[in-house]
Amino acid sequence: MISWIYLGIAVLFEITVAFSAGNAQGFTRLWWTIATLVSGAIATFFLSLALLDFDVGVGYAIWTSVAGVGIVVLGAVFFQERLNLRKLSGIALVIGGVIGLRLSGAA
């Protein structure tokens, strides 16, 4: 259970990485670049804690794809980005896959 919490924290900071890197404009803006590196370091550390338990392929895939879902959902909530059927089906695939991995004993 604790490894899922580590993975969740890693996901939150990976979303921060995506947001900061997007604002860093090719890493020409100092503070956004620093924010990218700091959140990347925190995300990596918590991912490493989670990977003590998860297989690397499984843990990494869940981490990166749930972060991807978070980015799309936050974009829709805070930045008025459209949530279309394609995005929703991608979200459904990721969630279905995570549940499948959990039920099949891989995670």
Place this chain on the structure above:
Amino acid sequence: MSNTSSNQTSTGRAWVMLLLAGAFEIAYALSVAGSQAFTVLSWSISAIVFFLLTLYALSVALKSIDVGIGYAVWAGIGAVGSAIFGSFLFDQSLTLTQAFWLAVIIAGVIWLKLASSEKAQPEKPGLVAS
């Protein structure tokens, strides 16, 4: 004329950078796993180096490649690669069912990233960068 060919060269370079970014991402994931929560020095250093390399290569690639397509390719390479190489390197084998669900997740994230590029090309059915 010369403008077109230089554009093609820079797009070609961008794709090389994108594939490199994917390879660096695999190395990053494997290093993070091998670092045992950053208690093993060599793997820890390798994780930091590949983290910076993947960030750099991706940012260069995305200057010329559509962000949605770029992220989709990069995320796909990273996820598939770390599953395959991880299973060999750390002897972590999956059952067929588990591999199926892993493939579902990876397909989901690739699909999601591709869907995110729609904003850049409104109402265009084809996603191939022209």
